[in-house]
Amino acid sequence: MAIAREAEPVGSLTEVREAGLDRDDLLGVYRNMLITRGVEERGHILYRQGKIPGSFYTGRGNEAAAVGVATAMTSEDVGTPLHRDMGVHIVRGVEPWRIFANYMGRVDGPARGRDGNVHMADERLGMIAMVSHLPAMLPVATGCALAFRIREEARVAVGWFGEGASARGDAHESMTFAGTRKLPIVFVCDNNQWAYSTPTHFEYATEHVADRAEAYGFEGVVVDGTDVLAVYREARRAIDKARAGGGPTLLECLTLRMEGHAVHDDAFYVPKPMFERWAESDPIESFRTWLRANAELTDSEEDEIAAGVKKLLTSSLERAEESPQPDPATLTDGVYATPEDLDTPHHK
Amino acid sequence: MAIAREAEPVGSLTEVREAGLDRDDLLGVYRNMLITRGVEERGHILYRQGKIPGSFYTGRGNEAAAVGVATAMTSEDVGTPLHRDMGVHIVRGVEPWRIFANYMGRVDGPARGRDGNVHMADERLGMIAMVSHLPAMLPVATGCALAFRIREEARVAVGWFGEGASARGDAHESMTFAGTRKLPIVFVCDNNQWAYSTPTHFEYATEHVADRAEAYGFEGVVVDGTDVLAVYREARRAIDKARAGGGPTLLECLTLRMEGHAVHDDAFYVPKPMFERWAESDPIESFRTWLRANAELTDSEEDEIAAGVKKLLTSSLERAEESPQPDPATLTDGVYATPEDLDTPHHK
Amino acid sequence: MAELTYLQAISDGLRTEMRRDKRVFLIGEDVGVYGGAFKVSAGFQEEFGPWRVIDAPLAETAIVGGATGAAMMGLRPVAEMQFADFISCAWDHLVTIAAKQRWRAGTPVPIVVRLPSGGGFSGGPFHSQNPESSFAHIPGLKCVCPATPEDAKGLLISAIEDPNPVLYFEHKHLYRRIKAEVPEERYTTPLGKARTHREGSDISVITWGAMVYTAEEAAQQLDADGVSVEVIDLRTVMPWDKPAVLESARKTSKVLVLHEDTRTGGFGAEIAATIAEEAFEDLDAPVKRIAAPDTPVPFSPALEKAFIPQVEDVVAGLRELAEY
Amino acid sequence: MAELTYLQAISDGLRTEMRRDKRVFLIGEDVGVYGGAFKVSAGFQEEFGPWRVIDAPLAETAIVGGATGAAMMGLRPVAEMQFADFISCAWDHLVTIAAKQRWRAGTPVPIVVRLPSGGGFSGGPFHSQNPESSFAHIPGLKCVCPATPEDAKGLLISAIEDPNPVLYFEHKHLYRRIKAEVPEERYTTPLGKARTHREGSDISVITWGAMVYTAEEAAQQLDADGVSVEVIDLRTVMPWDKPAVLESARKTSKVLVLHEDTRTGGFGAEIAATIAEEAFEDLDAPVKRIAAPDTPVPFSPALEKAFIPQVEDVVAGLRELAEY
Numbered sequence A, B: 001m002a003i004a005r006e007a008e009p010v011g012s013l014t015e016v017r018e019a020g021l022d023r024d025d026l027l028g029v030y031r032n033m034l035i036t037r038g039v040e041e042r043g044h045i046l047y048r049q050g051k052i053p054g055s056f057y058t059g060r061g062n063e064a065a066a067v068g069v070a071t072a073m074t075s076e077d078v079g080t081p082l083h084r085d086m087g088v089h090i091v092r093g094v095e096p097w098r099i100f101a102n103y104m105g106r107v108d109g110p111a112r113g114r115d116g117n118v119h120m121a122d123e124r125l126g127m128i129a130m131v132s133h134l135p136a137m138l139p140v141a142t143g144c145a146l147a148f149r150i151r152e153e154a155r156v157a158v159g160w161f162g163e164g165a166s167a168r169g170d171a172h173e174s175m176t177f178a179g180t181r182k183l184p185i186v187f188v189c190d191n192n193q194w195a196y197s198t199p200t201h202f203e204y205a206t207e208h209v210a211d212r213a214e215a216y217g218f219e220g221v222v223v224d225g226t227d228v229l230a231v232y233r234e235a236r237r238a239i240d241k242a243r244a245g246g247g248p249t250l251l252e253c254l255t256l257r258m259e260g261h262a263v264h265d266d267a268f269y270v271p272k273p274m275f276e277r278w279a280e281s282d283p284i285e286s287f288r289t290w291l292r293a294n295a296e297l298t299d300s301e302e303d304e305i306a307a308g309v310k311k312l313l314t315s316s317l318e319r320a321e322e323s324p325q326p327d328p329a330t331l332t333d334g335v336y337a338t339p340e341d342l343d344t345p346h347h348k
Numbered sequence C, D: 001m002a003e004l005t006y007l008q009a010i011s012d013g014l015r016t017e018m019r020r021d022k023r024v025f026l027i028g029e030d031v032g033v034y035g036g037a038f039k040v041s042a043g044f045q046e047e048f049g050p051w052r053v054i055d056a057p058l059a060e061t062a063i064v065g066g067a068t069g070a071a072m073m074g075l076r077p078v079a080e081m082q083f084a085d086f087i088s089c090a091w092d093h094l095v096t097i098a099a100k101q102r103w104r105a106g107t108p109v110p111i112v113v114r115l116p117s118g119g120g121f122s123g124g125p126f127h128s129q130n131p132e133s134s135f136a137h138i139p140g141l142k143c144v145c146p147a148t149p150e151d152a153k154g155l156l157i158s159a160i161e162d163p164n165p166v167l168y169f170e171h172k173h174l175y176r177r178i179k180a181e182v183p184e185e186r187y188t189t190p191l192g193k194a195r196t197h198r199e200g201s202d203i204s205v206i207t208w209g210a211m212v213y214t215a216e217e218a219a220q221q222l223d224a225d226g227v228s229v230e231v232i233d234l235r236t237v238m239p240w241d242k243p244a245v246l247e248s249a250r251k252t253s254k255v256l257v258l259h260e261d262t263r264t265g266g267f268g269a270e271i272a273a274t275i276a277e278e279a280f281e282d283l284d285a286p287v288k289r290i291a292a293p294d295t296p297v298p299f300s301p302a303l304e305k306a307f308i309p310q311v312e313d314v315v316a317g318l319r320e321l322a323e324y
């Protein structure tokens, strides 16, 4: 039996306007989703070309969830996006060439070749770089929210986690602490129904991950994670609520991981019909259809956006390839921070 | 809003008989509660006499909860009692002199002077010695249940934890795993309303800890932890259910910690009226009254039991004081187990 | 004898024990249907069923702590971490309960935790670590670090038989790269006995895991200089074979301790300090340590090469010792 | 100057920083209303309010991880563990995030974790440990171990100022036992600079924390033998003052490394190995280590005395070195 609220899809343009997005914003959202997918598709090509060391992960199917939540955040808010949340980096303004540089381990990636994949974040854009250990960023996000509460700032932290990672203690301790102290945080669960090869019933025994929110004293909401507008609206509600002192929300975005866990994985364990069913609600395609039906998206607008994205990606790839490899002589630099490292916006 | 089921008190002797206890059993339960409290009271005297090194903890107020649950276990079941659960050791047959020896760090304590307080267990009696770290024994109890499930044995594990410790990740991981796999385990929360000086609203944000059970896919039950028969009945139900393949239950026994966290703590932070109110439902006194009203407990029976307990404790103290101090030369023995250590009932 | 990769030898050892002893079971993330992230247990669930090859939730403390509970009830659990790095999530359980339970409560904890560890393929800071030094310092734990396919099988079987918590570090960079003859029957390789990987008379290299091969290559280069290098493969870091190490040190009088983990406070310090103390009169040069620098493991290949000790680093160290 | 106990000096340092810098806050179990298990923060919540002295749930990862998040947002959190032993529950956070974030992502993590550590009063296996060696091996963390009230205050203020994650090990057995003059004003004691607790010319003892006093007593006994013992108090184990240690070693030519944590793989191994390597030509005897034996910390006073290095153990070690 579900406990969490199951969110409705977004209907009309009017409703979207009320939620704070005008037509330009909507086209921006669409563009960001295209960039998100494009970056990962190009990344995959780079990987196959042997230009990306190590492994390679994508968030195909999760573009609406990531872009929708990030669009609901203000620039003052802070988040800890994960390996399926490329869209968050895009919305918050990380330039694609730096992402490609990060993939390839070059110095202009946010992780400067020290860490790879999506283990990166531009701190100046209000993100904190994830670690592999899941969901170890949740206590950190909770601590950000604690800082906002202590300083009585109207800012919100957003902490992402997967439905698989919800089984770990870090998720519990964070939600317990945030719930008891009504901290300004939104816990976003990217529920893509698989944790590597593990199905959800081995990770949690409720219908939804969001059903757990009740156990922490706050609201749980499940939303169709392929519906960018519904995600946006629910994220916006949760963020506004947190900002207003209403405490945390657990927002679960339901999607399907449309590829293997990482490049090496053909996802043989996912039933074919499951892929087929979810392919029908591709987040980008769905939103394009919605825009045509509800916001008069024209062929020429569509082409223009697509061409712009394509150009951006192509030039970004070129620029990234020019980025130098890190100098081995720098390997041991900066294991410890110096006082000057604290000369950042947050540390005043 | 509570989600857990709130258990009713036990009414008549008939109801108790149905739950599996005859009159002799009831007198045994009463006796065990007296021994439980007596051991701790005598321990406290030993402490004040300077005979107990380190600190000293008691479970005053929790006698019914501990004895009630332990009485519902069979000898084949296994448990991980904590620092408020002296009653479990008593019910399962640990002789009081060995407990006094453990308090005093003597070789005849189950921990042989290597560990103190209630950090002890007689493994042959189906208990596993607790560590200080809370609730670190829950994953272990879960693993015991896993073993029973793998071998398809009709045995149950009982894992204890405090309401304060419910905030830690170990509780969550254990309940998640046990819930998804429907393992034969009962999670018993000793909710004595304080975690050292911390009130419950800083530890969890629901009305009851048991409200969380839902989040793990099993039933939560709250019972008056001062009512030994109600505790017994609910524990019995939960254990029977687990034994029958019905999966875990979270059984929360609501009490008040009637003394400080440990001997050094005067519990100044607990409101006086709270102590007064709970003093009225002293578990031993309540059960005595019930026995007189429902099971025709006579004055002479009462005196006989009390005198027997007193004699037991006095002789136990004497015997414990004769137990030798551990030999420093043995300090480094047994850091690593030898194959012979596996010659125990479990390891066949 | 069949030629097996290091990875196949691990599978073989595990399968052998699971067939022989029905108390042995495997638990970990994706070990069942998927066969494990590295496919060590591919086909196991078909053979042994879902309750002996258990797909666990993403919850390392439940996995390792659960293994402990099951072990106390008489089973012989083998827990797999998807990467050794994730054992940090079960640190508390291992040091607080598993390591101490025998000594303080008399309860043995016969568990094995399999830990795919080590770098060399741009795994980055969280898929490349060698955390054995952290555990070797905790009394009550054993740490096994096989270098060869034969040892991988024999040491795994010994680890499963052992009545203590054993951390079994399997080096990912050896998985498919190293192949050798492995006996088909069941055998055990004792924990705590080093192996002379290569005999020599002028300098001893004390090492384990993937570094055995780095040492071997370096030693070959020193042959050309006319310097004879002995390579001791510790096989197990805890217990470590002090007599064998001291014997080699006394023979050669010059020692290089080599490991892939970071230098400061790494287990190499223990070995070096012990040699320097107990073979003081026999040393003709200071005991030298070569290890990774004190940083996280870098992602970029250029940086990772600078991080993991390379053959040329070892050659340089050996030359320095030779000339001392 | 006022005479303060070691514990009062810690309170004083913390109060000084909290008054001076409103970004500093304290979080931990029972630190508010109760004033902390050891009363270090008694009266703090009254002075600074409930959002700067925060009673946390029993959830060490939330506490330390939360401190990291707050630090990243510009605050200066001080997290208290009720006992140092419980830091095992935040191990993953510290080694995975706090230690590595600056190096791999550029994000500094200025947090302090206060850790009441050490034995000597029958605290048993879980209320007596000295886990600094485990952390000193992790690049990115700092470990502070004050021995005197003056250092306790100055090092705490430095730790709070430091832009890195700092583990501040406060020795419980010194809390009320050690009393000395402490400057009333604010001052800092630099991390990484050892203190010569006692000058001497024949043997050097390198130590920290409560062992400084054990070393001092032993040194006094050696005076009677006509042996002059120098005692170096490291003050901080990471970074450790290698130059000062090597200088003392070169001066005396004989070194004893002493610590309360267990021996094998303890940080003493790093110090001994470094001295043996870098002062090889200057040593007249092997570097000796005295440390607790490789067991958990026992509860019974008789066993605990055999576990924690005693003055007579150090005296015996010093005599052995003197006679070498």
Ligand SMILES: Cc1ncc(C[n+]2csc(CCOP(=O)(O)OP(=O)(O)O)c2C)c(N)n1
Pocket (backbone or CB within 6 Å): A084, A132, A133, A134, A135, A161, A162, A163, A164, A165, A166, A168, A190, A192, A194, A195, A196, A257, C029, C058, C060, C082, C086, C089
């Ligand atoms: C603590 C930890 N254990 C294991 C892993 C290995 N691992 C990486 S991703 C993954 C599955 C994660 O599933 P989920 O949380 O649902 O996120 P998804 O990858 O499906 O987005 C696993 C097991 C990890 N990253 N962290």
Ligand SMILES: Cc1ncc(C[n+]2csc(CCOP(=O)(O)OP(=O)(O)O)c2C)c(N)n1
Pocket (backbone or CB within 6 Å): B084, B132, B133, B134, B135, B161, B162, B163, B164, B165, B166, B168, B190, B192, B194, B195, B196, B257, D029, D058, D060, D082, D086, D089
């Ligand atoms: C992981 C951990 N952190 C901190 C402590 C210190 N400590 C001992 S008991 C206690 C309070 C426990 O509260 P609760 O779980 O409610 O059990 P109670 O003592 O009230 O029975 C604390 C904080 C501990 N034992 N373990």
Ligand SMILES: [Mg+2]
Pocket (backbone or CB within 6 Å): A162, A163, A164, A190, A191, A192, A193, A194, A195, A196
């Ligand atoms: Mg998933």
Ligand SMILES: [Mg+2]
Pocket (backbone or CB within 6 Å): B162, B163, B164, B190, B191, B192, B193, B194, B195, B196
């Ligand atoms: Mg309590």
